[in-house]
Amino acid sequence: MPVPNDPSLYEEVLVSPMYLAGSSGAGDAGFAPVAHWPHHYLDEGPCQLVVTSPDRRVQIGWFGDDFELWKISAAKEAVAAPRWTATFNHVTPPEIVAGLTTALARDYADADAYEGNGRFLANPSVYWADAVRPLTDAGWTRDGGAERGTVEIVAPDGHAGVLIDNRLSGWDDETVTLWAGPPGWGTRAEAVFTARTPSHLIAATAAVMAESAPVVRERHQIDRRMEHLVTLAPVAQAVTVAPTAEPSVSRAPTPLDVRRTGVTQAVQRAARAPRTAADLRVMAAQSRSTGAAQFRSGTLAPAAAARPSANSSTSRRSR
Template structure:
């Protein structure tokens, strides 16, 4: 009797991962969660072999970098001055979960929504505690491990601080310069407050008494499929935007030459 063939290979055997909650204390994660989405959205990879990650937007006005080799290491997102918008930057610590970083960096690839942004709305939806502390307006997560602060200077500029920390002092911090577009800060706060756990492989789960974990077995092919779905969505969105730009009607009239006149070549 012929033996039945199995449709799996040793390379695709399930591996142990962990779902971690709260996501704010899950550790940095795989930076390709950010970089591959940007690459699929048409961004250029300016990284040097063996060096820190450096990505640049197609119009060269935005840059995203991750450098773990300097102190303090972490993420830098930078926007050049553009028309009425001034130069801005965001600095995020090395242990900022990539899913939260992607809240901001994914938003860099999308058109700005027509409605006015509200940074606090995602936090209020998740029952964060809102209060004034001196001159700062502060929001704290229900478990007290994550926060977001707002301070308005006398010149009207707004500065944002945010981060997470457990009782052992492990965590991360981030800040946004005054000119950071508010829709980007809102996109960040939405992921900051997200209640869903995030996944980390075995050996990459922080040691903290304030996280909860669930062991799950996942095949490498399944992980690749999840990653590919995210990349495919980025490519489809980019293609749709570029197609819409190409199909827009002309807004300027063609040059007009009166009958009988002759154009002079130069």
């Protein structure tokens, strides 16, 4: 059993499947696609950072001390009520959040093509399957044991899925829940979308969950209850060298190399390469440029340190 001063606790490892990797300790990957948007740091209240689109119709809130760590919404006007809302809890890998933020950044950039409103305000598809097609295309299958009026699609390993509630009673109801991991405050990742969330945004988030590429974590960031469900590989042993005309000596990546690559790959997968790799690396680097320990100077509070507030409770949707 590792001891608190054991250096191996801080060894960087590749974790797969990604959806069981938990938090990386910072939200860099989730904020990287919108690093060029305005950042608003708050001194009071549970929300510590809000990143908004230039016109403030899209808002991405970071709640560093709450169970629901991320709250993302979009509205027709900056002062209007949200048309839809998505929340991600403190166990959700930020690479999954990047699936949504990348799609939002792309939709906002293309807003003029949609008469100024932006595709991020589009009506959801009338077919529930459109929102989860990346999962079914990847071999996730329907669970026949779901309650009447709901549909559940489950990963081949049974440790992740999506629950769709078709018993619609209001536009602000939470109708789609992406989940991963066994029930529990430190083990169950959840991403929840309200009824009017555009289907393509849910699909962009689900597409990242369907990816099999591992992500980088330090060993201590893996909950002990999850260790038997994931595969860990030391980063130094996972170096792949492309064949060349002449023999060459491979160099193990530094931790910084791995982090940069991991963030860039997460954004590229979610966005399906809407920008060049160089642009994405610049955006990722900008979001981390002032150091992970300086929240007020431009970085994020560690997600790993997030704890429920006094009136917080376990997940409303724990299974």
